[in-house]
Amino acid sequence: MGVTGIPFLDNRYPVTMDVWPMEAKEFNRIYPFYDNLKAGRFTTTKCKKCGHIAYPPRVICPECYSEELEYVDLPKKGKVIVCTEQLRGVPLGFEAPLVHAVVDLGAKSPVKRILSRIINCPAGQLKEGDEVQFVVFDVPAHPIEIKKETKMVERVFFAFEPAAK
Amino acid sequence: MNKRNACIIAAGVSVFGERQAHLVDLFQEAAKRCLDDIPGLKPKDIDGLLVATSLGGRTSTQINASPVVAERLGIHPTSICTRLDTLCAGGNSGIILATALVESGMSDVVMVTGAEKLYTPERWEVFYSELNVVDHDWDATQGLGLPPPFFALHAKEHMNHYGTTKEQLAAVAVTNYGYGAANPNAQFQKKLTLEEAMSAPTIAPPFTLYDCCPVTDGGAAAIIACEEKAKEFSDRPLVYIRGTAQLTLHSVSANWPGEHFGDWPHLRLAAKRAYEKAKVGPNDIDVAQTHDCFTISEIIEVEEFGFCKKGEGGPFVASGQINPGGKIPINTDGGLLSCGHPFGATGIRQGAEIMKQLQGRATFQVKGAEIGLAHNLSALCAEHTVVIYGREPVK
Numbered sequence: 001m002g003v004t005g006i007p008f009l010d011n012r013y014p015v016t017m018d019v020w021p022m023e024a025k026e027f028n029r030i031y032p033f034y035d036n037l038k039a040g041r042f043t044t045t046k047c048k049k050c051g052h053i054a055y056p057p058r059v060i061c062p063e064c065y066s067e068e069l070e071y072v073d074l075p076k077k078g079k080v081i082v083c084t085e086q087l088r089g090v091p092l093g094f095e096a097p098l099v100h101a102v103v104d105l106g107a108k109s110p111v112k113r114i115l116s117r118i119i120n121c122p123a124g125q126l127k128e129g130d131e132v133q134f135v136v137f138d139v140p141a142h143p144i145e146i147k148k149e150t151k152m153v154e155r156v157f158f159a160f161e162p163a164a165k
Numbered sequence: 166m167n168k169r170n171a172c173i174i175a176a177g178v179s180v181f182g183e184r185q186a187h188l189v190d191l192f193q194e195a196a197k198r199c200l201d202d203i204p205g206l207k208p209k210d211i212d213g214l215l216v217a218t219s220l221g222g223r224t225s226t227q228i229n230a231s232p233v234v235a236e237r238l239g240i241h242p243t244s245i246c247t248r249l250d251t252l253c254a255g256g257n258s259g260i261i262l263a264t265a266l267v268e269s270g271m272s273d274v275v276m277v278t279g280a281e282k283l284y285t286p287e288r289w290e291v292f293y294s295e296l297n298v299v300d301h302d303w304d305a306t307q308g309l310g311l312p313p314p315f316f317a318l319h320a321k322e323h324m325n326h327y328g329t330t331k332e333q334l335a336a337v338a339v340t341n342y343g344y345g346a347a348n349p350n351a352q353f354q355k356k357l358t359l360e361e362a363m364s365a366p367t368i369a370p371p372f373t374l375y376d377c378c379p380v381t382d383g384g385a386a387a388i389i390a391c392e393e394k395a396k397e398f399s400d401r402p403l404v405y406i407r408g409t410a411q412l413t414l415h416s417v418s419a420n421w422p423g424e425h426f427g428d429w430p431h432l433r434l435a436a437k438r439a440y441e442k443a444k445v446g447p448n449d450i451d452v453a454q455t456h457d458c459f460t461i462s463e464i465i466e467v468e469e470f471g472f473c474k475k476g477e478g479g480p481f482v483a484s485g486q487i488n489p490g491g492k493i494p495i496n497t498d499g500g501l502l503s504c505g506h507p508f509g510a511t512g513i514r515q516g517a518e519i520m521k522q523l524q525g526r527a528t529f530q531v532k533g534a535e536i537g538l539a540h541n542l543s544a545l546c547a548e549h550t551v552v553i554y555g556r557e558p559v560k
Binding site: 081083087090091093094098100101102115117159 | 292293302303306307308310311315317318367369371372417418419426
């Protein structure tokens with residue numbers, strides 16, 4: 001079954017329509033972030049020269065432009081500051097209820113507040129002050145052509161979910 | 166050499182809404198209405214063209230739009246011809262750049278035009294494509310392409326910090342729909358009651374239907390010219406661009422520059438920069454067009470522009486201060502909420518209304534308006550553009 005209206009896209013991968021990042025090292029110099037993610041770690045880059053921690057991860061330090069960076073861990077637990085949920089009209093690829101929260105990662109975190117999707121969370125349950133935790137999940141793999149070979153690249157991504165009681 | 170003065174001398178806005186038209190058709194409609202507004206000016210008199218469209222490359226499959234638009238409009242630009250993309254702020258970005266080109270002497274007469282065709286043959290596609298308008302890999306991947314959840318969180322934090330109420334949000338929608346009811350180009354030409362606004366279907370709490378601007382097709386165009394050319398081509402009172410600012414302090418929502426989402430320091434800074442350049446302050450503004458993509462946006466904007474104290478935006482909008490005869494009538498053509506929001510066109514629509522206000526020919530005319538202000542933000546509020554217009558140039 002081809003793509004309706006565009007039959008020649010049958011069995012092709014159009015990256016222009018992909019919502020998930022190109023995580024493979026062939027297409028991304030911050031691939032260690034995604035490798036760490038696959039190991040369950042939430043990381044970003046820290047400059048070895050000036051110590052600045054930037055989020056999201058970089059290939060240069062935005063403060064001193066050094067290229068000597070290392071990956072450091074970010075907090076994986078936080079508290080809901082405010083939240084909302086969309087029950088209708090969510091974008092393709094996401095399911096209702098689409099729950100979002102501003103998550104307080106703590107005063108010591110280089111990233112104080114993060115706006116995240118809250119998954120594994122029934123509609124109407126989440127409230128301000130609730131504990132949430134980092135969660136990694138699979139997203140669709142995609143092909144990459146390398147010379148004449150095509151390999152499939154596995155991908156993951158992250159969100160937060162209500163903390164285990 | 167002294168800096169030259171730049172004026173907005175003509176503008177036109179297409180019918181906004183769900184349009185049976187192609188992107189390139191909408192550019193032509195807008196340009197015709199713009200030149201119909203200034204009979205003395207012909208396409209051959211235009212030496213620069215700035216084209217604002219963001220989703221053109223997705224929903225209309227045209228990425229490199231400026232030569233296409235120039236050709237279809239019969240314009241042969243010799244000083245500048247380029248597309249710019251700052252999403253919701255594209256129109257104002259174009260006016261800011263045209264002002265700089267004219268003031269510097271690089272261009273004399275610039276058309277700034279913006280259009281979007283956002284309704285697609287299947288309804289899912291624009292919502293899906295909008296995932297690409299924010300910081301893609303870090304925010305869109307959290308399902309944040311569509312802005313209602315993001316601004317709903319702004320409303321919740323503003324409510325928590327300042328006691329803003331749902332009724333105050335609704336007051337913005339009622340006011341702006343009231344203005345838009347008289348605008349023949351608006352997407353929704355109907356009045357709205359507080360009861361209707363309060364009982365509308367939920368989108369993302371605390372937002373209900375009328376708290377959110379719609380998806381819109383449409384185009385707008387304006388002419389920015391040096392003072393000498395403005396006097397040559399226009400018989401109307403001159404409207405000068407006195408001061409502008411455009412700034413960005415962050416992109417990913419996690420790097421929000423404020424203490425919380427009810428605090429917009431980047432808009433405060435943009436407003437300060439524009440006020441300083443225009444040599445005016447908040448009390449000098451007679452009429453404004455602020456970016457009401459959501460009702461909460463306008464409430465926070467009246468605070469950050471200094472029209473009222475920080476935290477008092479809710480009572481300010483609900484007490485009639487933005488209505489006809491109020492302290493500062495805002496979005497007097499209906500704003501984004503009622504007119505709709507074809508991204509690249511919006512800043513130009515706003516400029517068109519301020520120009521009419523300062524020339525004394527607006528539908529909801531603010532008597533004796535001398536100074537007007539237009540403001541766009543874009544995407545997840547990562548960018549602010551401000552343009553201050555006046556009947557007199559900065560001295």
